[in-house]
Amino acid sequence: SAVISQKPSRDICQRGTSLTIQCQVDSQVTMMFWYRQQPGQSLTLIATANQGSEATYESGFVIDKFPISRPNLTFSTLTVSNMSPEDSSIYLCSVTLRYGANYGYTFGSGTRLTVV
Amino acid sequence: GENVEQHPSTLSVQEGDSAVIKCTYSDSASNYFPWYKQELGKGPQLIIDIRSNVGEKKDQRIAVTLNKTAKHFSLHITETQPEDSAVYFCAALDYKLSFGAGTTVTVRA
Numbered sequence: 001s002a003v004i005s006q007k008p009s010r011d012i013c014q015r016g017t018s019l020t021i022q023c024q025v026d027s028q029v030t031m032m033f034w035y036r037q038q039p040g041q042s043l044t045l046i047a048t049a050n051q052g053s054e055a056t057y058e059s060g061f062v063i064d065k066f067p068i069s070r071p072n073l074t075f076s077t078l079t080v081s082n083m084s085p086e087d088s089s090i091y092l093c094s095v096t097l098r099y100g101a102n103y104g105y106t107f108g109s110g111t112r113l114t115v116v
Numbered sequence: 117g118e119n120v121e122q123h124p125s126t127l128s129v130q131e132g133d134s135a136v137i138k139c140t141y142s143d144s145a146s147n148y149f150p151w152y153k154q155e156l157g158k159g160p161q162l163i164i165d166i167r168s169n170v171g172e173k174k175d176q177r178i179a180v181t182l183n184k185t186a187k188h189f190s191l192h193i194t195e196t197q198p199e200d201s202a203v204y205f206c207a208a209l210d211y212k213l214s215f216g217a218g219t220t221v222t223v224r225a
Binding site for chain 2 (some may be wrong): 004041045
């Protein structure tokens with residue numbers, strides 16, 4: 001399975017600022033995703049990162065708040081913009097080699113964000 | 117969209133006993149059902165998965181069963197050990213992975 005490197009692993013940020021999280025994969029993957037895990041909660045899909053085009057956002061998430069880039073098959077970034085304490089969460093990158101049931105979905109170790 | 121329910125939310129077992137976690141899903145089009153283990157401070161780790169054309173799968177002390185008719189699937193851990201203590205998440209794939217709420221498993225030594 002793919003190995004994911006996510007940076008930073010944690011950060012404490014001031015409200016109103018923005019943080020960009022990086023996701024680097026050791027092999028070319030078709031699908032890259034960004035998830036949010038609020039404290040003590042399950043995982044919620046924010047968006048699918050599409051190579052060379054705009055990300056596909058899930059209901060409740062918008063590009064202005066969570067801009068995503070994916071310049072190639074191994075790298076993506078998620079920016080959390082104009083942060084508030086409610087954005088304090090773990091943000092996780094996930095990848096799969098191919099869309100569908102034939103391949104597993106691997107997760108990075110996450111970015112633990114605290115907004116003060 | 118897909119809705120995944122997971123029970124119980126917490127589970128405490130004596131070392132050596134078995135643990136069972138159950139999930140139900142709503143979308144009959146879902147065809148892939150992974151289970152993840154998340155330890156404190158780490159990302160979710162895939163421990164076992166099952167596809168809709170299979171009823172049961174085993175990997176050492178871990179097994180998963182799937183009942184497509186009833187739309188439920190279960191994780192079974194036998195001979196539990198302290199290192200099995202973690203949060204476990206089930207998930208179902210239709211066009212995206214939808215996760216259950218998680219089960220915190222504590223194995224008492």
